[in-house]
Amino acid sequence: MPILELDHVAKRFGALKVTDDVTFSVAPGEALGIIGPNGAGKSTLFNLITGNLRVDAGRVSFDGADVTRMPPMARCHAGVGRTFQIPQPFEKLTVFENLVVAASMGSRKAESEVTDPCAEILVKTGLIDRANMLAGGLGLLQRKRLELARALATDPKLLLLDEIAGGLTEAECQSLVETVRSIHDTGVTIVWIEHVLHALNAVVQRLLVLNFGKVIGIGKPEEIMASSAVREIYLGIEV
């Protein structure tokens, strides 16, 4: 049984079809990459999965249950964790407190129970030395790492990553890939939107291509990259 299933999902902003009859599913433990040009509706798709936006038509199922009408916080409790494309830290809390609130509210545990898991996530994401700094004072790399760390703190079964590698140097990107891979190795299902293809291809088993809100291809990365339709639309290469 798939952990995530979208069934003929549609969303319009006025006359614009941002999500047009999207159907796909993700198996438990899988890592799926989503690519597509700017404005293809990738982040919108995430918002429909997390409940930050409501679908106009279709069905979203998570872990065997229909979550189409469920509010975001309930989906978080069910096991959907996400990062935001533009990092949204709680700026007046420290890095550690950002994780504590996510861990205690997201997995509904007592505060005393989440100290160790939060500290371990900070070590894993390379933020431990900044644990007691205000999140508002972090640089871009750390903000992106905090997005990832905070999503992890909610103890998700499915982790949605929205362009966490954009704007990073090659070395930073490489260490981020290692982190994501180690998270995936613990059994967390990952859906990752990314423009940095080599980062994506180092982790995912399948790629999904989105254009004008439509799924135009889904399959193994090498097949997708070889497909002429994808090369034309996404990479802008005339074939």
Next chain:
Amino acid sequence: MHGRTIPWRVETRTKASTVFAVIAALIVIAGLVAPIYLPRATLQDLFFILTMLVLAQSWNLLAGYAGLVSVGQQAFVGLGAYAMFAGVVLLKLDPLLAMLLGGVAAALLAIPAGFFAFRLQGAYFAIGTWVVAEIVRLVVAQWKTLGGGTGTSLPGTATRAMFGTDLVQRLLGVRPAQAVDVICYWLALLLAVATIFTVYRLLRSRHGLALASVRDNQEAARAIGVDARRLRAMVYLTSAFLTGLVGALIYVQKARISPDAAFSVIDWTAYVIFIVVIGGIGTIEGPIVGVLIFFGLQKLLADFGSIYLLALGLIGIVIMLFAPQGLWGLFASRTGIQLLPVRRLLRGGSLET
């Protein structure tokens, strides 16, 4: 890689907070026995300071922590006071019991008021709460058995027979009216301590962090499983209950009520906002500093009539311009001192090797 020999732990207490806890305990003890050595007029001043402190802490909880800037707190003061009057005059309850009725009535009012006001954002929320207060004032002014628009007095027999007055009279050798003042003062002290304790406990809990997360970024807070609406509703109800309770207490001591006084936006909201803003919004220490300054200014300027209000306004503006975090906020950011710390610091593990 560091060895994980030292376990992780969270630290909240600071040296200043430990010292403060001791001093605060001493102040409370000194306050408890104050009726023995302080004259009645001073007790009445302290009663005023303590009740304004409760109002300020309640408003600070709403505006400073939950981002709900209400200018309609007089609805809860007034309704709490009137519910207490109704309890004493109509139901012949002991004023002490009737005070609880005041708190409950205010919390009950908060349910429909919140339902209405929570649909509004920012400045519209503020205006909405004021509208609610005006409506409640107009409705209460129609209540003929409680004096309608001109108001009424608590029967002296009821307050003098209040629970504990006998004991206080014999214990301190004072007249009945004075015994009522002493009991009101003790209740105000109790309520002030309980309010500060409640707010502090809330902020130290995971719900306090959740409130801060909603204030910083509502969308991200929802994505990590925070129920922003429920949290705000909880804070709104708590604040209404405390405000109603202290409103009832204030009017047990005043023993005379009218709709215009009990639902006064100046007395129960404007002064309270002034206290919180000059002291430092979003801190527990701020309202304590603010209420002392407010009391000092009132004593100093009370003889100057309307100049007094102008001066208060001017001082408020100057402080907002030059110390937007209030006097306590300014002091805390300069010195790093926190008397009631809520910051959670991670210690141990690789941070200590």
